Amino acid sequence: xTDKKENILNAALELFAKEGFTATSTSKIAKKAGVSExxxxxxxxxxDGLLEAILHEGEERIKILFANIIFETNAKKVIDxxxxxxxxxxxxxxxxxxxxxxxxxxxxxxxxxxxxxxPLELALTNAFKKLAFNNPEMEARSLLIIMDGLxxxxxxxxxxxxxxxVNFLREKFKQ
Amino acid sequence: xTDKKENILNAALELFAKEGFTATSTSKIAKKAGVSExxxxxxxxxxDGLLEAILHEGEERIKILFANIIFETNAKKVIDxxxxxxxxxxxxxxxxxxxxxxxxxxxxxxxxxxxxxxPLELALTNAFKKLAFNNPEMEARSLLIIMDGLxxxxxxxxxxxxxxxVNFLREKFKQ
DNA sequence: TTAGAGTAAGTAAGTACTCACATAATAATT
DNA sequence: AATTATTATGTGAGTACTTACTTACTCTAA
Numbered sequence: 001x002t003d004k005k006e007n008i009l010n011a012a013l014e015l016f017a018k019e020g021f022t023a024t025s026t027s028k029i030a031k032k033a034g035v036s037e038x039x040x041x042x043x044x045x046x047x048d049g050l051l052e053a054i055l056h057e058g059e060e061r062i063k064i065l066f067a068n069i070i071f072e073t074n075a076k077k078v079i080d081x082x083x084x085x086x087x088x089x090x091x092x093x094x095x096x097x098x099x100x101x102x103x104x105x106x107x108x109x110x111x112x113x114x115x116x117x118x119p120l121e122l123a124l125t126n127a128f129k130k131l132a133f134n135n136p137e138m139e140a141r142s143l144l145i146i147m148d149g150l151x152x153x154x155x156x157x158x159x160x161x162x163x164x165x166v167n168f169l170r171e172k173f174k175q
Numbered sequence: 176x177t178d179k180k181e182n183i184l185n186a187a188l189e190l191f192a193k194e195g196f197t198a199t200s201t202s203k204i205a206k207k208a209g210v211s212e213x214x215x216x217x218x219x220x221x222x223d224g225l226l227e228a229i230l231h232e233g234e235e236r237i238k239i240l241f242a243n244i245i246f247e248t249n250a251k252k253v254i255d256x257x258x259x260x261x262x263x264x265x266x267x268x269x270x271x272x273x274x275x276x277x278x279x280x281x282x283x284x285x286x287x288x289x290x291x292x293x294p295l296e297l298a299l300t301n302a303f304k305k306l307a308f309n310n311p312e313m314e315a316r317s318l319l320i321i322m323d324g325l326x327x328x329x330x331x332x333x334x335x336x337x338x339x340x341v342n343f344l345r346e347k348f349k350q
Numbered sequence: 351t352t353a354g355a356g357t358a359a360g361t362a363a364g365t366a367c368t369c370a371c372a373t374a375a376t377a378a379t380t
Numbered sequence: 381a382a383t384t385a386t387t388a389t390g391t392g393a394g395t396a397c398t399t400a401c402t403t404a405c406t407c408t409a410a
Binding site: 020022023103104106107108110112114135138141142145146147148149150152153156157158159164165168169172 | 195197279281283285289310313317325327328332333334339340344347
């Protein structure tokens with residue numbers, strides 16, 4: 001991958017996350033990346049292709065992030081790691097941009113990729129089963145719903161205290 | 176309010192909720208509403224003004240919806256009514272469009288109006304206090320976070336079973 | 351020498367918005 | 381009551397500008 005191609009991907013990620021996909025023009029991306037507008041179309045065919053490339057890179061990233069949780073055998077730790085993941089995203093500004101884009105795209109283009117979350121949901125179900133919860137499937141699903149709620153607040157509500165919210169909810173899943 | 180003005184508001188609500196604010200052009204709205212494009216600007220000054228008018232109508236609607244919950248004195252019922260509200264939104268297709276817009280706009284324009292939810296959060300805090308929960312503030316906040324998570328899934332995940340999710344989570348807040 | 355990386359200057363189709371003008375409803379004045 | 385003046389509602393054709401995308405071209409490295 002050439003430098004300029006990477007510049008385009010970085011600039012697009014940042015702008016899409018900040019302004020949204022439709023509101024970000026290819027000329028804005030080119031300017032930010034320091035390249036000619038035509039180069040975007042040389043490398044990615046069209047604007048959709050550029051988004052696809054970013055999302056594809058993202059999938060790899062998500063896989064790696066999830067792998068650490070999925071391969072954990074201690075049930076209690078699995079649940080804890082999911083909460084830690086949220087705090088981890090909030091701690092890294094690079095990860096924040098990336099995850100914000102994931103959510104923004106979900107709302108703007110209405111493409112909820114359930115399959116992406118499936119392995120995590122399965123790992124959680126298994127963990128709750130081990131801990132003898134009497135509805136492990138729903139318990140796992142609920143936890144992921146809560147994650148979405150937390151993410152939403154974190155990204156959109158300026159003064160949101162994610163740490164205290166995460167720690168409180170963590171306790172709710174302990175007994 | 177004239178018929179044509181109302182047509183514009185309805186068409187815009189539907190299109191904004193479906194396609195997003197930026198992605199919806201004023202010409203599309205005019206066509207759907209069956210009016211000339213110029214009339215939009217006569218009535219609402221500009222595209223932002225049109226959105227503002229829709230959002231303002233929405234605020235009144237939210238106030239009415241919340242009032243029923245806030246004036247409930249039975250603590251257990253307050254919590255139950257919040258869950259009922261979510262199911263109510265899912266049951267009415269008209270309410271669905273309206274609430275979907277609220278969320279879409281949040282993400283697209285990144286304006287999270289915390290103040291809108293404040294009275295509801297207060298009522299919930301009070302309810303949890305009455306029920307002797309030992310962190311009623313966080314309990315209330317968590318419930319609203321969960322509502323956001325539920326809304327997100329309902330609007331974006333096609334096969335999401337909101338009824339079973341709501342009923343399961345309802346139980347979690349009972350003891 | 352040939353393919354990929356890169357650019358500047360285009361393109362047609364849209365974008366939000368304006369303006370001159372027509373008509374309908376309301377108010378004021380005879 | 382009848383006429384006039386004034387506003388509010390509505391339109392169609394236009395505006396300047398932006399949009400995603402193309403094309404013809406140059407440069408560079410293998």
